[in-house]
Amino acid sequence: MWYTAMMQVHSALSKADRTADALDEVCREATTHLGGRSVDLAFAFFSPDHVESADLIVSTIGERIRPKVLLGCSAES
Structure with a gap:
C-alpha cells in the first residue's frame, strides 16, 4: 500500500531573552x-x-502544541 500524504514542516524562532516570552512567541506562531x-x-x-x-x-x-513525540536539546553555535 502506498501513501500519498505530504509531510508538513514548519519552524519558528524567537530571540526573546525570557524563556516564557520565547515559548509564547514560537507556540503562537506554530499553532497559527x-x-x-x-x-x-x-x-x-x-x-x-x-x-x-x-x-x-x-x-x-x-x-x-501537543506533539506525539517531542525531542529537544540545548545547542550553541
Missing part, C-alpha cells in the same frame, strides 16, 4: 501555522541560557 492539524514530531532547540527552564519548555510545548 498548524491550523488545528495534529503534530507527530516536534523538535525544540534552545540556547544554554534556557537550560534551567527545560522543564518549562517541555511542559509548555506539550500543552500548547
Whole structure:
C-alpha cells in the first residue's frame, strides 16, 4: 500500500531573552501555522541560557502544541 500524504514542516524562532516570552512567541506562531492539524514530531532547540527552564519548555510545548513525540536539546553555535 502506498501513501500519498505530504509531510508538513514548519519552524519558528524567537530571540526573546525570557524563556516564557520565547515559548509564547514560537507556540503562537506554530499553532497559527498548524491550523488545528495534529503534530507527530516536534523538535525544540534552545540556547544554554534556557537550560534551567527545560522543564518549562517541555511542559509548555506539550500543552500548547501537543506533539506525539517531542525531542529537544540545548545547542550553541
